Amino acid sequence: MLRRSVSTCRLGYITDGRGDGNCQDENECEEHQIRCGNHTRCFNTVGSYYCQCLPGFRGPENFTVINGRCEDINECMNNSDMCGAKAYCTNLIGNYSCTCRAGYINLSGIRADCTDIDECKEDKTQKENICGMNGTCENLDGSYKCKCPSGYTTYDNKKTKCSELSCDHFKSNSESAQSLAGLADILSLMRTSCVALSNPDSAGEGKANGEMLLEKLFTATEDLLSPGRLSSSDDVSGLLVVVEDAMRFIGPQLKDNNTRMETSETEVELAVRRGATPPTGPIHLTNENASLDTDWTTATGNGTYPGFALAALVSYKNLEKSVNRSFEQLKGYKKYGVDPTFQVFSKVVSAVVSNPSTQHLNQHVNLTFRHLKMEERSSVSFICAYWQAGPGGQDEGGVWSTDGCYNHSSNATHTVCRCEHLSSFAVLMALYPIKHPFGLLLVTKIGLIISLLCLVLCILTFKFCRSIQGTRTTIHLHLCVCLFVADLLFLTAISRTKPEAGCRVVAGSLHFLFLGVFSWMLLEGVQLYRMVVLVFNATIRPLYLFAVGYGTPLVIVAISAISRPNGYGTDEHCWLSLEHGLIWSFFGPVCIIIIFNVFFFIITVWKLAQKFSSLNPDLSKLHKIKAFTVTAIAQMCVLGLMWVSGAFLFQEGTTAAAYIFTILNSLQGALVFIMHCLLSKQVRDEYANFLSCICAQPKRKYSEFSSTNPSSSRSQGTRSGHHTGESQI
Incomplete structure (x- = not known):
């Protein structure tokens, strides 16, 4: 340049x-x-x-x-015949290319020069792979078709192998068909269509497309699924087996890859894949009541692929009422020492695939069920089960079984089942009635009776014993009153669930009283803290005590009753329902009070330990430990920390925890009496004076009354000095 x-x-x-x-x-x-x-x-x-x-x-x-x-220049757009009818055109930058369509091949290398492939012009082995051992291949321009002998079919896809089509399982003279009117008509319809499909010489007579057959099938089942028609397990097995066989027969004849149909009694979704190679990927079929999750490898199986694959999910809207029986096969579900009663707790569904061997699948399938309406129950378990027909098939009844199917996960509304085979499935609910062991009931009644007697003594002591009057005594008095009434109601009315209105009143009263017990326990913790830490001016005005002790429980119960009025009273006991979180209107405040009292307990014991060390420098180590232990036990008893043992009752198999919780709480009144009455020297002196007055002779009484012993006067004066003071810790 x-x-x-x-x-x-x-x-x-x-x-x-x-x-x-x-x-x-x-x-x-x-x-x-x-x-x-x-x-x-x-x-x-x-x-x-x-x-x-x-x-x-x-x-x-x-x-x-x-x-x-x-x-x-887009040559393919400007000239649609650029590559001819046997190939399709692909535009390139400045050029174009021609690709032969399926069934054609380019042997010359010249564009648009595609010739037919003779699929049938192969050796015998290849011919068998195309149409099967019993099929005859006929070459077509750009394709081929398989002709099948009688008893074999390729359904509507003539490019698949000829697979044997047995119509023997559609027998209208079976025992179940004879006993259940209408089932014979379904079997006759399926058999007629099956015979016509497997007969190459039939000129369309008796043949019907898949959509028409599917509609006829579920229209015919409407009357059979009406309430009261399926009166025996034979009828149920007969219908379920026929519907499953019909799904395998009808599915490959459907035109669309996905088909959904719904009637007043059934809902079905089918997925079909066709082609020379087996399909792959996940399968998800769903309806309002259940869903099926598997894959096409499971649906096709490991056998010979016939050119199509099928998966179907059939949901029966009212069949659970007819199969709410036949639980004889369900063994090993005893819990809490009792055998449960079973109930079908979901809609019944049938899962069907084209795989002929579904008894032992290489990979499990997941079925998700929506629960029926939940009723108030004491204890339930959700069990995944399938309907197992008798050894003779549809003519020998059936029962619910759990072999190869288990509960993967459950919540209040749904259960996910994992199964190693396919059939008709449902979720069963195992109901465990509360049947407490006789020993536990006996311990509860004896403990409550002893507790009531001790609480009566506590109430009389705190009310009339002048030497211990004060804020702590007032707290103890009202705590004992609440606990006495609560234990009395618990002993006499906790299980009287009828009439319903009375049961709700009892449940609300127990809610208020037990919350009152804990409120007074909280006040006890606050008072102990004030007495040990503040020392002076530890008195709390009665108005504040009543506002917390009775006002707080009243507010909580009122809010709970307004928001959840139906939550008071259950089928088993007059107590709070476990549904909708109402029980936390009791457990929530209890947990908060226990946390606060634990704090007061730790601070109080720590301060007491310091006072033992400072006020009693010559006290031996043994006496220190003894005093510390007695105080700690009394504090724990009053503050209700024993209720923490009740947390273990939410686990199964906790019989020992149940006994511990029952003994501690039923004897709480006795423990209060021991800790605050019998272990108090002032109270013991009052008891001694009271007993001496009763047991002494009249002469002794007169001499004591007229005595002017100075020591006696000083003694009385000393005792009177404590009339208005706080009781010793």
């Missing part, structure tokens, strides 16, 4: 470089890409140039970069 220089040459010319001022033609095509752009050819002329588009591109006939560019 010549170096440009400043010259007076016209456009299209340059100086010759010798400095004599002569001009010569410039070859613009040396800068082809700049002058013309892509996909072009450049032509140099004297003093100028022009560009032309390459074949496959279009633009102005002769142009420069100023007045034109080249664009690709």
Whole structure:
């Protein structure tokens, strides 16, 4: 390329470089890409140039970069017959290509030169792979079809192998068909269509498409599924087996890959895949009541692939009422020492696949069931079960069984079942009635009776014993009153669930009283803390005590009763329902009170330990430990920390925890009496004086009354000095 220089040459010319001022033609095509752009050819002329588009591109006939560019020509769009009818055209940049359609091949290498592939012109082994051992291959232009002998079919897809089609399982003279009116008509319909499909000589007589057969099948089952029709397990097995066989027969005849149909009694969804190679990927079928999750490998199985694969989910809307029986096979579900009663707790569904061997699947399938309406129950378990027909099939009844099927996960509304085989399934609910062991009931009654007697003594003591009157005594008195009434109601009315209104009143009263017990326990903790830490001015006004002790429980019960009025009283006991979280209106405040009292307990014991060390420097180590232990036990008893043992009752098999919880709480009144009455020297002195007054003879009484012993007077004066003080810790 010549170096440009400043010259007076016209456009299209340059100086010759010798400095004599002569001009010569410039070859613009040396800068082809700049002058013309892509996909072009450049032509140099004297003093100028022009560009032309390459074949496959279009633009102005002769142009420069100023007045034109080249664009690709879409040959496939401009000429639909570019590749002919046996191939399809693919546009390329500046060109196009032809690809032969299925059933054709290009042997010459010339575009659009596609010839038919003779699929049948193969050796015997290959022929068998195309149409099967019993099929005959017939070559067509660009394809082929398989002709099947009698008893074999390729359904509506003539390019699949001939598979044997047995119509023997559609026997209208079976025992179940004879006993259940209407089932024989379904079997006759299926058998007629099956025979017509497997007979190559039939000219359409008796044949029907898949959609029509599916509609006829579920229309015919409407009357059979009406309430009261399926009166025996034989009838149930007969219907379920026939529907499952019909799904395997009808599915491959459906035109669409996915079909859904719903009637007043059934809902079905089918997925079908066709082709020379087995399909892969997940399968998800769902309806309002259940869903099926598996994959196409499981649906096809490990056997010979017949050219199609099927998966179906049939849901029966009211069949659970007819199969709420036959639980004889369910063993090993005893819990809490009692045998449960069973109840079908979901809609019954049938899972069907084209795999002929579904008894032992290589990979489990997941079925998710929506529960029926939940009723108030004491203890339940959800069990995944399937309907197991008798050894003779549909003519020998059936029972619910759990073999190869287990509960993967459950919540209040759904259960996920994992099964190693396919059949008709449902979720069963095992109901465990509360049947407490006789020993536990006996311990409860004896403990409550002892507790009531002790609480009566506590109430009389706290009310009339003048030497211990004060804030702590007031707290103890009302705690004992609440606990006495609560234990009395618990002993006499906790299980009287009728009438319902009375049961609700008992449940609400127990809710209020037990919350009252804990409220007074909280006040006990606060008072102990104030007495040990503040020392002086530890008295709490009675108005504040009553506001917390009775007002707080009243507010909680009122809010709970307004928001959940039906939550008071259950089928088993007059207590709070476990549904909708109402029980936390009791457990919530209890947990909070226990947490606060634990704090007060720790601080109080710590302060007491310091006082033992400072006030009794000569006290032996043994006496320190003894005093510390007695105080700690009394504190724990009063603050109700024993209720923590009740947390273990939420686990199964906790018989020991049940006994511990029952003994501690039923004897709480006795423990209060021991800790605050019998272990108090002041109270014991009052008891001794009271007993001496009762047991002493009249002469003894007179002498004591007229005695002027100074020591006696001092003693009385000393005792009277404690009438208004707080009881010793």
